[in-house]
Amino acid sequence: MSAILEVTNVSKRFAMGGILSRNYVNAVVDAGFTIEEDQPEVLTIVGESGSGKTTLARMILGLESISEGDIKVAGRSVSGRVNRAQRLSFMRHVQPVFQNPFEAFNPLKEVDRYLQASARVLLGATSRAQVEAAMDDALQKVGLSLAEVKGRFAHELSGGQLQRVAIARALIPNPAILVADEPVSMVDASLRMTIVNLLRDLRDQLGVTVIYITHDLATAYYISDRIIIMQEGYAVEMGPARVVLDAPEHPYAKLLKDSVLPVENAGKSRVQPADRKTAQAAAKLSGTGELVLRDDGRSVRLPRDGDGSVAV
Numbered sequence: 404m405s406a407i408l409e410v411t412n413v414s415k416r417f418a419m420g421g422i423l424s425r426n427y428v429n430a431v432v433d434a435g436f437t438i439e440e441d442q443p444e445v446l447t448i449v450g451e452s453g454s455g456k457t458t459l460a461r462m463i464l465g466l467e468s469i470s471e472g473d474i475k476v477a478g479r480s481v482s483g484r485v486n487r488a489q490r491l492s493f494m495r496h497v498q499p500v501f502q503n504p505f506e507a508f509n510p511l512k513e514v515d516r517y518l519q520a521s522a523r524v525l526l527g528a529t530s531r532a533q534v535e536a537a538m539d540d541a542l543q544k545v546g547l548s549l550a551e552v553k554g555r556f557a558h559e560l561s562g563g564q565l566q567r568v569a570i571a572r573a574l575i576p577n578p579a580i581l582v583a584d585e586p587v588s589m590v591d592a593s594l595r596m597t598i599v600n601l602l603r604d605l606r607d608q609l610g611v612t613v614i615y616i617t618h619d620l621a622t623a624y625y626i627s628d629r630i631i632i633m634q635e636g637y638a639v640e641m642g643p644a645r646v647v648l649d650a651p652e653h654p655y656a657k658l659l660k661d662s663v664l665p666v667e668n669a670g671k672s673r674v675q676p677a678d679r680k681t682a683q684a685a686a687k688l689s690g691t692g693e694l695v696l697r698d699d700g701r702s703v704r705l706p707r708d709g710d711g712s713v714a715v
């Protein structure tokens with residue numbers, strides 16, 4: 404087994420304020436996990452707003468610098484100086500799917516031109532026939548075809564169709580990993596589950612690993628193999644999705660489960676703990692303990708009580 408993605412002790416600190424009042428936000432603290440090349444999965448990252456999900460995703464995509472730690476894709480570090488050839492090679496392995504497809508596509512440019520560019524630059528397709536075959540192949544994988552999409556602008560497609568085109572664009576270089584940051588939150592409720600199901604099918608049929616970022620435990624439970632629950636930059640509990648979500652151990656993970664949303668709101672609503680006071684109490688506990696591996700395969704960041712001993 405070899406790792407396609409290794410995230411090791413990764414932290415991100417943003418400097419805030421001016422020269423006189425400088426302080427820092429610890430957006431991600433000591434994140435770590437590995438994705439094996441021959442073990443496609445849906446790995447969900449869940450947590451409330453500001454918990455560091457997007458920052459972690461952007462570091463994995465090489466869009467944000469890493470303050471500490473290391474991220475390796477196919478054995479190569481993505482941090483530090485990378486030349487164009489290395490960057491392209493990295494993009495062939497890991498591709499993004501963004502939250503809002505209407506922002507991802509320029510309204511004045513036909514959507515198929517994005518797929519064309521990807522086919523030429525990342526796949527190395529040269530002839531028109533090769534480019535079109537690659538585009539059609541990728542579109543078929545998401546339930547569309549080149550004939551349906553060619554020459555059309557973003558506003559001529561529904562949010563669901565456009566997100567499919569965005570996923571097709573991401574699939575063109577046959578990546579091992581898609582990083583999908585809240586991919587269904589801007590899609591109409593009626594189409595949301597079709598996109599979630601598509602992500603699952605990509606894993607099952609194409610062997611693509613999906614890093615699925617969401618606020619929503621219902622869809623997370625439905626499609627995830629593993630889950631990372633984040634709070635204020637820390638992974639507070641992570642492991643096999645069913646193990647963690649059936650009986651969460653960390654106070655914050657328990658709270659999230661209590662606030663689970665109905666499936667019809669999947670991917671849309673924000674995670675909102677039912678009881679604000681308990682949520683704040685749980686927030687104080689996170690980040691104070693160590694991540695401990697359990698027999699059932701999960702890791703829990705055990706809260707410490709006041710005298711420093713571990714409270715279970």
Ligand SMILES: Nc1ncnc2c1ncn2[C@@H]1O[C@H](COP(=O)(O)OP(=O)(O)OP(=O)(O)O)[C@@H](O)[C@H]1O
Pocket residue numbers: 417418419428429430450451452453454455456457458459618
């Ligand atoms: N470029 C930036 N400069 C300064 N602070 C930032 C920057 N990007 C993110 N942050 C801060 O880092 C923390 C984590 O933000 P991030 O966007 O990763 O959270 P998130 O979990 O994706 O939230 P959401 O669910 O709302 O998308 C927040 O406190 C945020 O304000």
Ligand SMILES: [Mg+2]
Pocket residue numbers: 456457458584
């Ligand atoms: Mg985000």
